[in-house]
Amino acid sequence: MRLRLVVLLTLLVFALAGCGGKESGNQASGKQEFKAQYKIATMTPASHMYTQGAQKFADLIKERSSGRIQITVYPDGQLGKGERELLEALQQGTVDLYAGSTGPIGGFSPSMLIVDIPFLFRDYTHVDKVLDGPIGKQLLDDMEKANLKGLAFWENGFRNLTNSKRPVKLPEDAKGLKIRTMENKVHITAWKEVGAIPTPMAWAEVYGALQQKVADGQENPVAVISTSKLNEVQSYLSMTQHVYSPAPIIMSLKKWQVMPKEDQDLFIKTALEVAPWQRKLGRDSEEKMLADLAQKNMSIVRDVDKAAWQKAMQPAFEEFSKQFGKDKIDAILQTK
Numbered sequence: 001m002r003l004r005l006v007v008l009l010t011l012l013v014f015a016l017a018g019c020g021g022k023e024s025g026n027q028a029s030g031k032q033e034f035k036a037q038y039k040i041a042t043m044t045p046a047s048h049m050y051t052q053g054a055q056k057f058a059d060l061i062k063e064r065s066s067g068r069i070q071i072t073v074y075p076d077g078q079l080g081k082g083e084r085e086l087l088e089a090l091q092q093g094t095v096d097l098y099a100g101s102t103g104p105i106g107g108f109s110p111s112m113l114i115v116d117i118p119f120l121f122r123d124y125t126h127v128d129k130v131l132d133g134p135i136g137k138q139l140l141d142d143m144e145k146a147n148l149k150g151l152a153f154w155e156n157g158f159r160n161l162t163n164s165k166r167p168v169k170l171p172e173d174a175k176g177l178k179i180r181t182m183e184n185k186v187h188i189t190a191w192k193e194v195g196a197i198p199t200p201m202a203w204a205e206v207y208g209a210l211q212q213k214v215a216d217g218q219e220n221p222v223a224v225i226s227t228s229k230l231n232e233v234q235s236y237l238s239m240t241q242h243v244y245s246p247a248p249i250i251m252s253l254k255k256w257q258v259m260p261k262e263d264q265d266l267f268i269k270t271a272l273e274v275a276p277w278q279r280k281l282g283r284d285s286e287e288k289m290l291a292d293l294a295q296k297n298m299s300i301v302r303d304v305d306k307a308a309w310q311k312a313m314q315p316a317f318e319e320f321s322k323q324f325g326k327d328k329i330d331a332i333l334q335t336k
């Protein structure tokens, strides 16, 4: 009897104290009400689709939780200039959410590297089928082993090469160019195969590195090139579309684990719902952004020889097929 009373009292003290940190309980309604304030980080400006997706997610969560859960969006690396550091902050729970490229994620959750293989995805329909199906779900779930909770796949886009030296059509044209890559071994290998000099670095350093000619080129989807104004430091954009770059929205597993189940469900449902809307932003604006870049004197090289690029990067494809298992690659290739 006495023991029961002690247990009850202890529980009450905990309930009144809330969960600590940024989450708290509210006794007013008589029932424990979960409240939280979260921060979501992106590495790109407010005009870019990661940040727009994050804002949409924040708005929907606020509305659907009747204001119990508030998410503030911090764009442009405001919460941390390096993707690796941000992922560590998620692991520790000092940053709550992040939406961005897979760049360094493979260093935390190795299975994710598979999506960075060049010429793996045929087109957007293929992308959506794979990432929204069981393969995508598994990749998101795998992140839990790294104390990261993958909620959904948003989009960065098909990546294209830019440089300051010359119009690049064929892989040979890129020989000897110093190309900044993401901090990702699949990307580094692929650019070595082409004969370029891969120079991995965090995104926040890229504009400065191009401006100071530490690197001659870089590769990214059109939306990143446009919203980060790379036309100011790069003259040529070649539509190589050599690799598709997804952008998972990820939550700190620590923060996830203290959320009530119904809010966890709300987060997943909302992140998945934002996905097609967010992906469409980039897909629909690509041509307009290209026209704008051309108007700003960037030379757009459209007639790249895609087959030649695929062939040049094929050794990387083979190497990583071995590493990830041909069955896994085939499962992606055969998704229709």
Ligand code: EAX
Binding pocket: 043, 044, 100, 101, 103, 156, 182, 202, 203, 219, 220, 221, 224, 245
């Ligand atoms: O996250 O690091 C990269 O090149 C990313 O694709 C870009 O910054 C958007």
